[in-house]
Amino acid sequence: MVRKVRPEPLVFSPQGEGAASGRVGERPLAKYNGAVKAIAKARPEPGVDIIDIREPELKSGHVKIRVEKGSVCGTDLHIYSWDRWAQGRIHPPRVIGHEFCGTVVEVAPDVTSHQVGDFVASESHIVCGQCKQCLAGQAHVCINTVILGVDIDGGFGPYASLPAQNARIIPAEVPREVASMLDALGNAVHTAMSGPIEGRSVLITGMGPIGLFSVGICRVLGAEKIYATEVSPYRIALAEQMGADVVLNPAQEDVPAALRRLESHGVDATLEMSGHPSALSLAVDHTRPGGRVSLLGVYPENSEPIDINAVIFKGLQVQGVVGRQLWQTWDQMIDLLVNRGLDIRPVITHQRGFDEVQAAMESLRAGQAGKIVLDFAGAA
């Protein structure tokens, strides 16, 4: 039996077109009766809208938070662009946003873990707690996972109601803008800490935000050498700021030759963050025998040719990484931030008001941003 996590549908009313018909997308809409603004995929087409909604109702087992800051993710960009994945997965109207932080303003009577005033950050994967994976401590691959801002309404509005365990209590010394993206940072922590890093040489392919976070994580974990690959000059500069020893640019140099020169026996671990097929081959070719290849980047095609016999004869440990281990990754992440000096703020290149979401999406699409934080102070 799967615990029901789908909240009552919010009452939507888009501004402008569509309001007259009372319908947008697939679900009927009530007339305007909400007093707060939220960022939503209101129509099954490219773009996002700022719409008026009611405050979400508090359900049993949930806490309601006043959202302070949200962070725009690659997933949000897929939804904004309305690509094939988004069209198959998102049912408008849907409030988007799965990376956010805020303060608890209401606690359901059956919740004992939280108090009004707690500062929390979102874990976007709502898991069932009852499937074989959940019972085995592998809730990050729960077969009944429901994702905030994708399958149900998310947190890009002034208020969000979510299951108490998905609102992680965060120490006050973690800056608000950092707390807004712990869901994403957790992907990097999970990947990097899936094997030993201290004293190891590490190759990190792809300097998107998760790759950039991984550089910082490997640095504070005591990696001996950190090699990165990236084509965008903007992101190469960020990788250097985050502590990469060498950043190789496949558009400008022969990266395999450079890696043979720098690490003739191969690196101890490769963290593949790019989803680029050439990086997958690079990982297999340049990880030392017995080393680890951790794959987080998602590839455009489901089948990619790799030298599978090299994987076997080199005895590589190849692992897929998804989400965050619940809740070990969160504990590791808070330790890195509070006790180990992990500072991801160089990756946060823009902070904007929530009503500037379109501009934020466009600068992400142009590759001219690291992480963008939206402020929801004015949304209520």
Ligand SMILES: [Zn+2]
């Ligand atoms: Zn995300």
Ligand SMILES: [Zn+2]
């Ligand atoms: Zn489960």
